[in-house]
Structures are given as structure tokens and as C-alpha cells.
Amino acid sequence: MIYSGSNAVAVLTENAVKSAIEKDGEEKKIAFPDTAYFLPTIYAATGVKVATLGDLPACLEVLKSLITNKDDLGEALNAGLATAVGAEILEALKYVNNDDPYGNEKGIGFVPDSIIRSLGVPLVTGDIPGVAVLIGKAEDAETVAGIIKDYQSKGLLSFLVGDVIEQAAENGVKMGLEFRVVPLGQDVTAVIHVVTVAIRTALIFGNIQAGDLKALLEYTKERVPAFVNTFGELDSVVVSAGAGAIALGFPVIADVDLGENQVPGALESVTDHSQTVGCSLELRNIKIKMKEIPIPVSYASAFEGEIIRKGETNTEMASNRNPTCELVISRKAEEVEDHRIVVDGPDIEEIPDEIQYLPLANIIEVYGAKMQPDFEAVIERKIHTWLNYLEGVMHTGQRNLLRVRISREAVSKGLKLKHLGEMLYHMILDEFGSVVDKCQITLVTDGQKVQKLLDELAMPAYKARDERITSLTDESVDTYYTCILCQSFAPSHCCIVTPERLGLCGAVSWLDAKATVELTPNGPSRPIPKEGLIDEKYGKYESVNKIIKQETHGAVDEIALYSILEQPMTSCGCFECICGIMPEANGVVIVNREFKGMSPSGMTFGELASMTGGGVQTPGFMGHGRQYISSKKFAAAEGGPARIVWMTKELKDDVGEKLNKVAKELYGIDNFTDMICDETIATDVDEVMNFLNEKGHPALSMPEIM
Ligand code: SF4
Ligand code: ZN
Numbered sequence: 001m002i003y004s005g006s007n008a009v010a011v012l013t014e015n016a017v018k019s020a021i022e023k024d025g026e027e028k029k030i031a032f033p034d035t036a037y038f039l040p041t042i043y044a045a046t047g048v049k050v051a052t053l054g055d056l057p058a059c060l061e062v063l064k065s066l067i068t069n070k071d072d073l074g075e076a077l078n079a080g081l082a083t084a085v086g087a088e089i090l091e092a093l094k095y096v097n098n099d100d101p102y103g104n105e106k107g108i109g110f111v112p113d114s115i116i117r118s119l120g121v122p123l124v125t126g127d128i129p130g131v132a133v134l135i136g137k138a139e140d141a142e143t144v145a146g147i148i149k150d151y152q153s154k155g156l157l158s159f160l161v162g163d164v165i166e167q168a169a170e171n172g173v174k175m176g177l178e179f180r181v182v183p184l185g186q187d188v189t190a191v192i193h194v195v196t197v198a199i200r201t202a203l204i205f206g207n208i209q210a211g212d213l214k215a216l217l218e219y220t221k222e223r224v225p226a227f228v229n230t231f232g233e234l235d236s237v238v239v240s241a242g243a244g245a246i247a248l249g250f251p252v253i254a255d256v257d258l259g260e261n262q263v264p265g266a267l268e269s270v271t272d273h274s275q276t277v278g279c280s281l282e283l284r285n286i287k288i289k290m291k292e293i294p295i296p297v298s299y300a301s302a303f304e305g306e307i308i309r310k311g312e313t314n315t316e317m318a319s320n321r322n323p324t325c326e327l328v329i330s331r332k333a334e335e336v337e338d339h340r341i342v343v344d345g346p347d348i349e350e351i352p353d354e355i356q357y358l359p360l361a362n363i364i365e366v367y368g369a370k371m372q373p374d375f376e377a378v379i380e381r382k383i384h385t386w387l388n389y390l391e392g393v394m395h396t397g398q399r400n401l402l403r404v405r406i407s408r409e410a411v412s413k414g415l416k417l418k419h420l421g422e423m424l425y426h427m428i429l430d431e432f433g434s435v436v437d438k439c440q441i442t443l444v445t446d447g448q449k450v451q452k453l454l455d456e457l458a459m460p461a462y463k464a465r466d467e468r469i470t471s472l473t474d475e476s477v478d479t480y481y482t483c484i485l486c487q488s489f490a491p492s493h494c495c496i497v498t499p500e501r502l503g504l505c506g507a508v509s510w511l512d513a514k515a516t517v518e519l520t521p522n523g524p525s526r527p528i529p530k531e532g533l534i535d536e537k538y539g540k541y542e543s544v545n546k547i548i549k550q551e552t553h554g555a556v557d558e559i560a561l562y563s564i565l566e567q568p569m570t571s572c573g574c575f576e577c578i579c580g581i582m583p584e585a586n587g588v589v590i591v592n593r594e595f596k597g598m599s600p601s602g603m604t605f606g607e608l609a610s611m612t613g614g615g616v617q618t619p620g621f622m623g624h625g626r627q628y629i630s631s632k633k634f635a636a637a638e639g640g641p642a643r644i645v646w647m648t649k650e651l652k653d654d655v656g657e658k659l660n661k662v663a664k665e666l667y668g669i670d671n672f673t674d675m676i677c678d679e680t681i682a683t684d685v686d687e688v689m690n691f692l693n694e695k696g697h698p699a700l701s702m703p704e705i706m
Helices: 002-024 040-046 053-065 072-096 113-125 139-152 165-171 187-202 213-223 236-247 273-283 374-389 410-413 417-432 445-470 511-519 541-553 605-609 626-630 651-666 684-697
Strands: 133-135 157-161 181-185 224-232 253-256 267-269 313-318 325-330 340-344 360-367 393-398 403-405 437-445 479-484 494-496 527-531 534-535 577-582 587-592 621-624 644-647
Touching: 002 053, 002 072, 002 224, 002 236, 040 053, 040 187, 053 072, 053 534, 072 187, 072 236, 113 605, 133 139, 133 187, 133 236, 133 527, 133 534, 139 157, 139 165, 139 181, 139 273, 157 165, 157 187, 165 181, 181 187, 187 213, 187 236, 224 236, 224 273, 236 253, 236 527, 253 273, 313 393, 325 403, 325 445, 340 417, 360 374, 360 417, 360 445, 374 393, 374 410, 374 445, 374 511, 417 445, 437 445, 479 511, 479 541, 494 511, 527 577, 534 541, 577 605, 577 626, 577 644, 587 626, 587 651, 621 684, 626 651, 644 651, 644 684
Parallel strands: 133 157, 133 224, 157 181, 224 253, 253 267, 325 360, 340 437, 587 644
Antiparallel strands: 313 403, 360 437, 393 403, 479 494, 479 527, 577 587, 577 621
16 A cells, blocks of 8 residues: 555656646746755755756656565655655645745645744753644544644644644634644645654754765654654555655554554554544653643643734733733742732623723742742743743733733633632742742732832842843853753754853743753753863853763864854754854844845855754854844954844844943944844845945954954
8 A cells, every 4th residue: 555655646746747847847946935955855865955847857766766666664664755755846846836835725835944943942841742743534523623632732733734624623723833733734745844844853953964864764763753643544645655754753543443554653543532642642652741720721832822812802911001010039938828829909800892901910929948039030931931821811021011911712711810820830839849849929900009019029129130130241150051952852962051141042041041950950951160261252161161072972072152163152953043154244144033034145044044053063153042142242252243244123123222232332332233234224245245334334344254
């Protein structure tokens, strides 16, 4: 059956390639959108960079050579890979004369590189514990919808192919990347779009070299926690696609009885749908850590991105109307009564056709023998994430600038303020239990009381914290930290986190890493005593080198904390921004992950990003967090942030204020960001140069960067 499917796909592909070449000619370009990896399956497996239709016939030969029709399971799995190659070509052909072939379909088709990079952190932290691929048409729609919702409630990322999309939609499954349920497309060939996600994960994070098929298959099998569920009768094409999945190391669970054709651990039948989820997770050894909390709405990391519009809002607590604040503060043991949750003031009320506006002070008092004031902000920042886990609750902002919306649906299910407290209490003890022994939460909605708490408790606490953060410099501390969380995807990557240089994902600050050491002693972070200064300007230390060598298992033995050109820090792949040298301007350009356009280096974010990653040092290119741009230590060895000649408008808006302040302090320049070019001004090298000359950008008169 595998061979018959593979052969069918081979014929289909061959004919499609032939007619495409007849119609558009061999020179016609073929590419998926927003990727630096060509046709990723073909590129990763063979190293061939398909760019035009004329490149395809050679790929067809490779495809056919994989189909030996020999009666051997290994060979048959290779035929499954041939189906993957065929599916990739067929899907890529859809993009030849159409930028958005999936525009009107219930599916998104090709997944851009930037999305894969953004999934790096949730996958390594276990926030997304696994990836489910659901294909086919279930006998009854409700069942499959139930299975998807179950995966969703466990935080898994599900990709749907075929009729299950319609079936899920009919049964009220919330879909979209923000809900972790991604419809790919109707045709079975659309399954390639999740296959290339796995394959590009290997290229982006794993430093797998294109053409090294063996290493690729090992990587996907070991590090990409994916599996496949098929629904309904299996036709030969689905079977051969399934063989491809198995070759990549992803077990396939079919809901029909395959009898003696089952292959334990790789291809199994689970005909009882109530067992599908459990068996699938077990086969891939995926552990779910969420526990039961007594509240009337669902909560899951999959609801984190849920947006609640005005029309759906029952209750809003927003700082533009009412005083609001949230604060985590440490207290003495006797001042905290564990699990005490108090609502002081009016509670959430169901009001039809109107929005209930409330003030809110969310005061979380904690005590712990090992608690440190530095951890207050670390815990407080998580309130945002946890409240967003609740279905029907949207939280934005932090500190005294907040907006919390509660949907009508959630209120009709009985959601009250104490449930928000309940959720926070459980999450705090779950995640911070090693430093928090007791926790009490007070949710105040009485306007006058909130104002008083804001003025007398919260604002002074924020101010003290800010003073502490500004006083934290690389010079003022005696310990830096490692973070190796990303090693599950980028096995030899290690971030060094200092007060003035946060992790490249943007999610791990020096305070976070410090807390991590306390919270999980054998976790991803280790302290590095700042010892054995080698070079201050470059930020080289013997102790840093020693630990980086250990933590990367010898892959990296020396790094400079502050240089882009000499032993720069490695990149895993999930960086928020990438900077690269622009030799013409004697400076660097910085592009953030969300930016889709072209930079003056002649490369997009994805192309720049593909220059580095996988835990490798690439002088001239470096991934980094957004906040690092406005650090005095940014490219300090090369002269500091004055080297920034071009960055995206969005980054300017985001970090401009701080960057201007730093430039004033370091160089005495006012409004430095006005001297930096962006895409609204120019992306063409000559035009960028004209702009920089006109503005008298400081990089032009700095020493040669290379
Ligand atoms: Fe990954 Fe570095 Fe962020 Fe840690 S700090 S999660 S290693 S990118
Ligand atoms: Zn990473």
C-alpha cells in the first residue's frame, strides 16, 4: 500500500511538473513564501536549492530512486519520504503563479520561518509539550473536535489536514496559531507543511547541514515531539505519507483496525476514540503537567493568545478608565495566611448589553524562607501569562497600566474574581513553590481603596524596583548566569545572561536567571562567578570561557560578551532580532522577527537569521533580544550602539526612547534614533548611505568595522 501510494504521487508530481514547465518555462521561479530554506524537504535531504521549475526534473529522479518497490520495511519508509518530496513539489507548484493560494481556503498552507522561530521558547520550556497532526475525516465530527479540544487543553500544538478542519469548525473548536490549532489545508499533500516545520526546526535550531539525511532523521526523531492521528479509512496516499512520518520518527495512530499490519511504536491502531489522546501522548512519551484547579472555565496555555473584543466583553478593568495595579510583594511569615483569597469591593456581575467597568488592585503577598525581593518582579510578570490561560479572560499590560477583559461567555459560566485569585495562587505555588511557602491574594475593586493602594503601596514598590534595575550593571554584580534551555533544540547553544545583556529570546533577564538558579537547582541556569578578566572591552573572562566550554560540551570554548565580530555569543534560533554587519555603512543593521520586508543588507529577517543559529558562532551575525539594542553593552567592543545604522521602524518605536537616552549618555548625541535609517526612509544601499551622510551618522567616522 505504501508503494502504491508513493507511485501514485510520483506520477502525479511528474505530470504536474511537466505541465508547469510547458506552461511557464524552465526559468520560472518557484518558492514558498517567507523562508530561507527553499523547498525545505528537498533542501534538507539533498542539499539542492530549488529555485526554478527547471530544477525540478532532477528532484523527480531522486524521488523515483527512493521508490524501490522492494519488500522491506526500511525501503518502504524511504518510499514514504518520496511521497513527502512529491507532496512538497505539488504544494510548491500552487505558489508559482499565486502569492496566496490558500487565501480563500480553510487552511494556512506554508508556515513561515518566523513562526517556527517564535515556537522555539514554548517548545523548550514544555509550554507546548508536543505537536499533533490530525489527518482525514472522522466518522463523527464531534469526536474529532473533542480530541482536538483535549490536545488544546493540554497545550499541544495541533495541525489539521483534510475534512477534520471542517469537522472541527462545525463543533466550535477555536482555531488559529494563537489557539494552537492550525488548519493546514484540504488536500492530503498539505501535510507537507507540518513536515517542513519539523525539518526546518532541524536546520534552524539543530545546525543540521543540508544534505545530511541521516542526521536530519535522527534529529526529528529525537527532538521534535510530534505524532500523527489519522481518521477514517486509509487510502494508499495517506498510508505512504504516514510512512514518511514514521521515517521522520513520528508515530502514526490510526483509528481503523490495522490488524497484523501494525508496527509497535510506529504504527498502531486505536479504534476507541476515548483512548486516542492518551495512547498518542504515551507513544511519544509526552508528559502533561497541568493540574486541576477549581474554577468554572477552561484554562490552558493554548488560550494565551485569545482576544476578547469589545462586543464580547462583560467586565473590563482598565487603567484608562479606573485606577488599576498588580503587585507581588514579600511579607513576613506571620503576615501571610496561605491560600487566603479575598475580594474587596464589587464582584463581576452579568450585565446584558453593557460593559461593567471596575477598578482593580491585584495584591499578591508572599512569604518564603528562600524568597528574595528580586524575585517579586519575576513572579509578577507571569500574572499576564497565567490570567491569559483562562478561557474568556484577556490580560494586557503590567504594573499600574493594565487592561483585563472578561468575556460574557466566561461570566455566564460563573466566573468570579475569586477564580482569578485561585488560578494565580495555584500557578504561583506550582512554579515558584521552591521559594514561595505561603501566598495570599487580595483583589480590590473599590475605587478609593484601589487608588490608595496604588499611591501608597504599588507606585513606591515599582519605583524602588526600577532603581534597583538601573543600578544593576555588568560591573556592579559579581555573578553572571548561563541559560541552556534551548539545548533541547540547539544542542550546543548556551546563552550568557548579564544585567545588561538578556537572553536572545528576550524572555530571560539576569533577574530571571538568578531566580531560576534558586527555583530549579539542576535547571537550565548556572551561576558564573565573574573571574579572570581577559579583556574588559570585549567582555572576555576565563570563568565564562570555562563554563561555556562545559555547557556546550566543548563546541564553543571562548566567547566575547560584547562583540559581534570576535567570538560573538552563539545563537540558537529563537532570537527576537538579528543584527548583521553592513560594511558599506561601517555599521550594523538590526531586523526583528516580525518584519517581513527587505533590509539594506539585501536580506530579509529569515535570510539573515539563516546565516547563524544552531549554537554556532558566526562573526558578523548575531541573534539578540530587543532590549539589548538599548544596552550600553550592545556591540560595545565595536564602539557600542552608535554602530546601528539601520533598524526597523517597529524596533525604533519599541526601544527608541531608551536608546536615545543611552546615546546621549555615551556620545552626547540628542535623538540618536533620528540618525538611524529605517524601511520607511530607505532600504537601498545607496539611499541608506545618502541618508546617513546627510544626518552625519557617527558610524561613518568610526574606525573600520571590518
Ligand atoms: Fe534559549 Fe537563551 Fe532564551 Fe535560554 S536565554 S531560553 S538558551 S534563547
Ligand atoms: Zn532559543
